[in-house]
Amino acid sequence: MSEVFASPRGLIVGGLFIVLLIALIWAIVYGRKLARTEVTDLVFGNPQKALGGWHWVISGVSAILIFWLYFSWDAARAFFPNVANELCQVAKVESAVVPMRSAFPFESRLLRGTSLLSRDSTQIAQIRGRISNLDLEAEQVGSIEPLLDRLGALQVSLASPDSMAPETAAALDGIAARINELADQLDSGELSAEQVAAIATAREVDPGWGNTNKEIPIDPITERGARYAAVAAPLLEVSKEYTSIRNNSPAFLDEVAAIDADIKALIASTDSESVAQIGKDLTKVLKRIDDAVIFPPSALQPVEYALANLHEVHRDQQGSLRLIDAIALPGGRIVAGKTACTEQGSGRWLPKPSDTIRKFVGLADPTRGYKGHALLWYKQKTLAEMAGFFIPDWIADLVPGEYPRHNEAGEIGQNLKSKILNIATGNFASPSVPIPTGHIWDSMMRVLTGLFFGIVLGVPLGLFMGLSRFAKGFFDPLIELYRPVPPLAWAPLILTIFGIQDDGKIFLLFMVAFAIMVISARTGATGTQLSKIHASHSLGASRWQILRNVILPNSLPEILTGIRISIGVCWGTLVAAEMLAGTTGIGFVENVARKQNDYEIIWITIILLGLLGLLFDLVMRWVISRTIPWRGKG
Amino acid sequence: MSDLIADQVDMTFTMPSGEQVHALKDVSFTLKQGELLSVLGPSGCGKTTLLNLIAGFLRPTGGQFTLNDMEINGPGVERGMVFQQGALFEWLTVAENVDFGLRMKKANKAESARKVEEWLEIVGLQGFGNTPTYQLSGGMQQRVALARCLINDPDLILMDEPLGALDALTREKMQSLVLKIWKETGKTIMIITHSVEEALLLGERLFVMAPRPGRLHKEYHLPFAEWGLNQDLRDVKKHDDFGTVREEILTMIWDMEEEIMGKTA
Numbered sequence: 042m043s044e045v046f047a048s049p050r051g052l053i054v055g056g057l058f059i060v061l062l063i064a065l066i067w068a069i070v071y072g073r074k075l076a077r078t079e080v081t082d083l084v085f086g087n088p089q090k091a092l093g094g095w096h097w098v099i100s101g102v103s104a105i106l107i108f109w110l111y112f113s114w115d116a117a118r119a120f121f122p123n124v125a126n127e128l129c130q131v132a133k134v135e136s137a138v139v140p141m142r143s144a145f146p147f148e149s150r151l152l153r154g155t156s157l158l159s160r161d162s163t164q165i166a167q168i169r170g171r172i173s174n175l176d177l178e179a180e181q182v183g184s185i186e187p188l189l190d191r192l193g194a195l196q197v198s199l200a201s202p203d204s205m206a207p208e209t210a211a212a213l214d215g216i217a218a219r220i221n222e223l224a225d226q227l228d229s230g231e232l233s234a235e236q237v238a239a240i241a242t243a244r245e246v247d248p249g250w251g252n253t254n255k256e257i258p259i260d261p262i263t264e265r266g267a268r269y270a271a272v273a274a275p276l277l278e279v280s281k282e283y284t285s286i287r288n289n290s291p292a293f294l295d296e297v298a299a300i301d302a303d304i305k306a307l308i309a310s311t312d313s314e315s316v317a318q319i320g321k322d323l324t325k326v327l328k329r330i331d332d333a334v335i336f337p338p339s340a341l342q343p344v345e346y347a348l349a350n351l352h353e354v355h356r357d358q359q360g361s362l363r364l365i366d367a368i369a370l371p372g373g374r375i376v377a378g379k380t381a382c383t384e385q386g387s388g389r390w391l392p393k394p395s396d397t398i399r400k401f402v403g404l405a406d407p408t409r410g411y412k413g414h415a416l417l418w419y420k421q422k423t424l425a426e427m428a429g430f431f432i433p434d435w436i437a438d439l440v441p442g443e444y445p446r447h448n449e450a451g452e453i454g455q456n457l458k459s460k461i462l463n464i465a466t467g468n469f470a471s472p473s474v475p476i477p478t479g480h481i482w483d484s485m486m487r488v489l490t491g492l493f494f495g496i497v498l499g500v501p502l503g504l505f506m507g508l509s510r511f512a513k514g515f516f517d518p519l520i521e522l523y524r525p526v527p528p529l530a531w532a533p534l535i536l537t538i539f540g541i542q543d544d545g546k547i548f549l550l551f552m553v554a555f556a557i558m559v560i561s562a563r564t565g566a567t568g569t570q571l572s573k574i575h576a577s578h579s580l581g582a583s584r585w586q587i588l589r590n591v592i593l594p595n596s597l598p599e600i601l602t603g604i605r606i607s608i609g610v611c612w613g614t615l616v617a618a619e620m621l622a623g624t625t626g627i628g629f630v631e632n633v634a635r636k637q638n639d640y641e642i643i644w645i646t647i648i649l650l651g652l653l654g655l656l657f658d659l660v661m662r663w664v665i666s667r668t669i670p671w672r673g674k675g
Numbered sequence: 676m677s678d679l680i681a682d683q684v685d686m687t688f689t690m691p692s693g694e695q696v697h698a699l700k701d702v703s704f705t706l707k708q709g710e711l712l713s714v715l716g717p718s719g720c721g722k723t724t725l726l727n728l729i730a731g732f733l734r735p736t737g738g739q740f741t742l743n744d745m746e747i748n749g750p751g752v753e754r755g756m757v758f759q760q761g762a763l764f765e766w767l768t769v770a771e772n773v774d775f776g777l778r779m780k781k782a783n784k785a786e787s788a789r790k791v792e793e794w795l796e797i798v799g800l801q802g803f804g805n806t807p808t809y810q811l812s813g814g815m816q817q818r819v820a821l822a823r824c825l826i827n828d829p830d831l832i833l834m835d836e837p838l839g840a841l842d843a844l845t846r847e848k849m850q851s852l853v854l855k856i857w858k859e860t861g862k863t864i865m866i867i868t869h870s871v872e873e874a875l876l877l878g879e880r881l882f883v884m885a886p887r888p889g890r891l892h893k894e895y896h897l898p899f900a901e902w903g904l905n906q907d908l909r910d911v912k913k914h915d916d917f918g919t920v921r922e923e924i925l926t927m928i929w930d931m932e933e934e935i936m937g938k939t940a
Contacts, residue, residue, distance in 0.1 A: 572762035575732055576820075578750035580776035580827060590779075594766040671765040671809045 048122065048249075054395050055119035058110050061103045068100035106394075114384065115393035117369035118250050123266075124365050125250040125257045128375040129382035130269035131362065134355060136377050137276040138348065141220075141283050144334075145345050147352075154335040158196065164326050165193055168319060175315050184307055185319060188300065192326055195296050199288050199335040206290040210340055216283050217343035223272045223279070224351040227358055236267050251396065257375065257382040268358065283344070287333040297331050392641040400641040410479070411630050411642070417479040424474065429467020437462035481649065483543075483625045488611045488657075491547045495554025495607060500600060503562025504592060513563070524556035528614040532621055541622035546615060553614050554607040561603025565596025598665075598672045605661040612654050627653075677743045677830045679706040679729065679863065685737030686724055686889075697888035698724045702738070704882070704891065706865065708830075711857050711900050713866045713878030715924065717932045721889025722867045726833050729865070730756050742831060752776065755829030759836045761816040763808045769795070769819050770804035776827040794822040797859075798852065814845035818852070825856065834866040838873065847908055850876055854903050871924050875899050875917060876908060883924060885931055893927070895920065 072094070110116045117124065144153040169189055172182060198204045240262060247258035261267040304327065308320035356363070366374070373386015383389070392400075404411055407418035440458045447453045463469055505512045523531075532549060539545035569592050577591045619628025627646050634642035665672070686699040698721045706712055714722050727733045729740055731750040740747040742754065763772050770791050771778075777787040795801050798818040808816060817837060824832060834853075838846045850873065857864055868874050874881055879900045885892035897920065902911045911917060 570762065572758045572760065573764065575730070575750070576756060576758060576762040576823075577764075577775070577779075578732070579730060579752070579754065579756040580779060580823065581752035582775075582779040586779050590775075591764065594764070597766070669766070671807060 050395050051119040051122055053119075054110065054115050054393075058107065058116045058119065061107050061110070065100050065103040065107060068096045068103065071096050072100065109391070109394055112372050112387040113391040113393040114370055114388040115395055117365070118393065121365055121369060122249050123263050124362065124369070125375055125382070125384070126262050127266040127269075127362055128366055128370075129257050129259060129377055130261050130266040130273065131355075131359060132375055132377035132382060133273035134269050134276060137273050137280055138351065140280045141344070142348055142352075144283075145341070145348060147348070152338065152341070154200070154338070154341075157329070157335050158200065161196055161326055161329060162193065164322075165189055168322055168326075171319065177313075177316070181311065181313070181316055184310075185316070185323075188303060188307070188323055191296070191300055192323065192330065195293070195300065196330050196335070198293065198296075199330070199333065200337055202337040202339055204290060204292065205288060205337060205340060209286060209288055209290075209336075212282075212286050213336070213340055214343055216279060216286070217347040219275075219279050220344070220347035220351050223275055224347070224354045227268060227272045227351075228354045230268055230358070232264060232267055232271065236271060237264070240264065240267050251393070256384060259380070259382055265358070265360075265362070288336050289333040293333065297327065300327055390640050392644050397641045397644055401645050404642070404645065407479075412624070412633060414483075414625050415479040417477065417481040419475040420478045421473040422476045423467075424471035425467040425469050427467070427476075428464060428469075428471075432465045434462065434465045437465050480625055480627055480630055481653070484615060484619065484627045485653070487543060487546050487626070488550060488608065488615050490543075491550025491611055491615075492554045492604070492607055494547075494551045495558050496600075496604065498551075499555045499558025500562045503559040503564075504566045504588070504596065506559065507563040507566025507569075507596075508592070516559075520556055520559055523552070524560075528553045528610070529617050529621075532618050536618070536622055546618045546623065549618055550611045550615055553611050557607045557610065558600070558603050561599045561606075562596055565599030566592050568599070569595045598669050601661070601665050601669060605658065605665070608657045608661060609654065612650070612657065616650060677708045677863070679831055679865075680741045681705070681729075681738070682741070683738035684725075684728065684735045684740065686721070686728060686733070687736045699728070699735075700888035700890045702889075702891055704894075706831075706863060706880075708863055709861045711864050711866075711877060711879040712882065713868055713874040713880075714882045714884060715868060715871060715874040715928070716882075716884030716889075716892070717886055717928050717935065718869075719889075719935070720884040720886035720931075722884060723835060724889065725884075726756075726835050726865070726867055729831070730754055730833055752780075752827050753830045755824035755827055755832045757817070757820050757824050757832065757834045757837045759839050761808075761813075761820040763816055763819055763823075765807070765809045767808065768804065769800060769806050769808055769811070772808055772819050773822045773826055775823060790826055791822075794826050797825075797856070798822045812845075813841050814849060817841065817849060821852070821856070825860070825862075830863065832862050832864045834864065836867055836869060839869060846873075850908060851903070853877055854900060857900075858904050871921055871928070872912065874924075875920060876903055876911065881924075883927060886935060892931075895924075 075096070142148065146152055169186075172185055177185075202210075239260070243258065243260035244262045247260070247262075249262065250257055261270040301324070304320050304323050308317050311317060311320075370388060372391075373384065373388045375388075376383055376385045403409055404416050407415040410416055410418075437458055440461055442456060442458045444462070445454045445456050445459050502512070502516065506516055507513070528549060531552060535549045535552070536545040539548050573591055573595065574587060577587050582590065615626070616628035616631070619626035620632040623629050627650055631643055631646035634640075634646065681702050681704050684699055684702040686697075688696045688698055690696060702725065714725065716722050724733065728735050729747065731747050731754065734748075747754075764775065767775070770788075773791045773794055774787050777790065791804065792801070795804060798821050800815065800818050800822070803811070803815070808819060811819065820837070837853075838849050841849060853864070853866075854877065856862070864877075866874075866877050868877070875897060876899055878895070878897055881895040881897055882891050883893045883895075884890065899911050899914075899917060902914075
């Protein structure tokens with residue numbers, strides 16, 4: 042346990058984990074104690090019972106964080122920083138023996154030879170059945186049946202120790218002996234001086250789990266790991282050798298060639314299509330028997346024993362490692378590849394909180410950002426630039442007169458028209474002001490711009506539709522036809538027409554907000570009490586005054602609720618739209634991260650989106666409580 | 676002359692099914708300036724239709740109303756209206772509600788503020804100017820509605836069951852208030868009510884209407900409103916004459932109701 046809290050990060054994460062555990066237990070104990078001391082009524086379903094209870098908030102938050110630290114293996118990394126490297130070495134051994142073990146009934150039910158024998162016999166029997174069903178001449182049957190008999194006999198011969206070549210038997214015994222040798226080496230736990238030196242070097246090159254860009258250092262950094270690594274490489278060689286052994290004696294090969302020739306002769310001699318098909322099927326069976334990977338069970342026994350022995354040693358030598366693997370690394374395992382060991386399962390897709398925070402600090406740094414764009418920062422922009430952006434150029438065209446032409450000296454004079462053009466295009470000296478920028482700002486501005494146009498155009502139309510039979514009838518089909526379409530279904534079309542930059546996305550969001558605003562304003566206008574309209578008529582209000590002073594404020598609760606819903610829906614749509622196309626925005630960040638399997642960034646964007654969505658909603662709730670306190674009390 | 680004259684007014688509604696409903700038939704009367712009229716009748720006799728016609732929300736299918744020698748043609752400020760539920764604008768404060776009519780006329784702000792204070796005092800709501808209306812009780816809301824109507828200085832005040840939704844105590848206080856306002860301002864007031872007692876108390880003249888088609892059935896000239904100005908309303912109600920008239924009208928309306936039920940049954 043000396044390795045515990047080896048790094049400052051380990052100290053922080055481990056300490057936090059312990060604090061959270063204590064908080065969780067305390068909150069539960071406190072909550073139970075409180076429940077005992079409080080007067081409890083016997084009413085089921087009393088909403089009063091749900092009031093208060095901040096200690097349950099603590100327990101809930103702690104539980105989530107503990108869950109995150111635990112399943113992302115961040116806690117495991119803090120408490121056992123070397124364990125991943127050791128498990129990596131163990132995984133190397135495991136993956137080395139997999140090709141051998143899969144031939145024996147360790148993880149499967151049958152010996153591989155047994156299942157091959159039964160399958161091929163079944164196929165031979167099937168072909169035999171087909172012959173009797175086909176209406177064949179006796180002569181043809183007479184030429185096929187012997188072939189089937191010979192194929193069966195050939196296959197069965199593989200299972201007999203007598204027909205096995207002595208070299209093959211020797212090779213199998215050799216494999217068993219080498220496996221036993223390596224098992225003894227693993228068991229003895231001896232390391233050469235070279236291997237011990239290599240551990241120190243590996244520690245220097247890659248000090249541990251998650252400390253460098255590589256997920257898990259592949260070279261062993263502990264003695265236990267080194268012992269596994271030492272047998273992993275030779276075992277891989279043995280595995281390769283084993284899989285290349287074939288049970289093909291000269292007699293077997295001769296018979297294979299003879300049967301092959303006879304099948305070919307059969308196919309050549311016949312016009313019948315069904316006989317030719319049977320010939321092809323016979324060839325397929327022969328090709329499989331030709332692999333010659335069926336051995337007599339007695340010949341395989343030494344290898345099976347050796348593998349079982351190795352497995353036992355392999356387990357014993359892991360010691361506490363197996364327990365740690367089972368308890369501290371839940372929801373997945375460490376897998377060895379050719380060039381690297383990787384975390385699989387929840388350790389992979391659930392990023393560690395400490396890594397996530399480190400990544401976020403990097404993203405939040407405006408000089409780094411993500412893909413050349415800060416997350417949220419500011420930049421200096423001149424007023425002229427903004428004027429050029431907002432004032433349309435054609436305003437200058439409306440000014441009477443002509444734009445100046447150059448004179449013979451090549452000079453260009455100025456007149457009123459050209460001066461206005463300069464202002465409209467932002468071509469003048471002006472002070473600069475800081476303007477927010479960044480992925481977050483871009484996303485927010487798109488939503489707010491789309492929403493702005495949705496409100497400005499949707500609310501008047503909605504009120505109009507609520508008050509006029511013509512408007513309701515005329516515009517209703519239009520809106521009801523496009524509204525139920527999921528916004529993203531429009532996206533390909535809209536992005537093609539308006540471009541993948543802001544215009545397309547803003548228009549898409551406008552469409553979303555517009556339909557919602559029309560419907561809510563319409564509901565608001567329809568819900569105005571007739572007596573209020575009558576009263577304002579009697580008080581001398583004109584139509585416009587009634588609209589402005591009675592119908593609009595009366596619709597305000599529905600309109601504000603509509604805005605609140607719109608923001609939520611727009612936010613969801615925007616991110617999906619940004620994933621489709623574009624070069625900035627939170628959705629863009631997530632899309633790039635997805636392509637690079639950067640799970641930390643993916644989670645950062647998810648959390649950011651959640652927090653910003655919550656922020657929007659809180660602002661709207663505040664606005665609603667401030668502007669329409671009369672809601673539901675009229 | 677600012678008299679309200681109803682001249683053979685006829686009102687027929689055509690339902691979407693094509694069915695014709697004769698809501699009012701041949702209604703004629705003259706309401707002189709400063710008179711207090713209450714209208715009573717069983718449900719469905721066209722009381723509210725009559726009021727909506729005078730207010731100008733509906734146009735009669737026959738005959739006409741004239742006020743100040745002008746034919747009534749659409750809603751107007753000279754005919755103020757008080758509704759059953761107050762119909763206040765809940766997004767405005769008490770003062771803003773009362774001020775509504777003046778604001779629509781774009782009247783002088785300081786002048787309006789003074790008038791609002793004055794009217795709030797008359798209806799007994801001084802100090803409530805900045806209160807949101809949804810925080811007021813039903814009786815107080817009706818006081819605001821009264822003030823909001825009266826500040827426009829209408830020639831004729833139409834009240835559509837203004838006290839119907841109030842509890843008995845508040846109702847009696849409000850009845851006194853209506854009488855007080857009638858006396859002090861000398862306005863012509865027309866009240867529609869369900870309550871026979873209220874109709875007797877608040878009717879210098881009283882129309883009892885009959886249904887199918889809606890028409891004026893009987894007219895009374897009553898002294899109780901005058902009495903109510905000087906006496907406690909409960910004393911007025913105890914008077915024998917009051918009891919006699921009440922019984923007479925109740926029997927009349929009861930018979931009408933029975934006739935309707937018999938018809939439909």
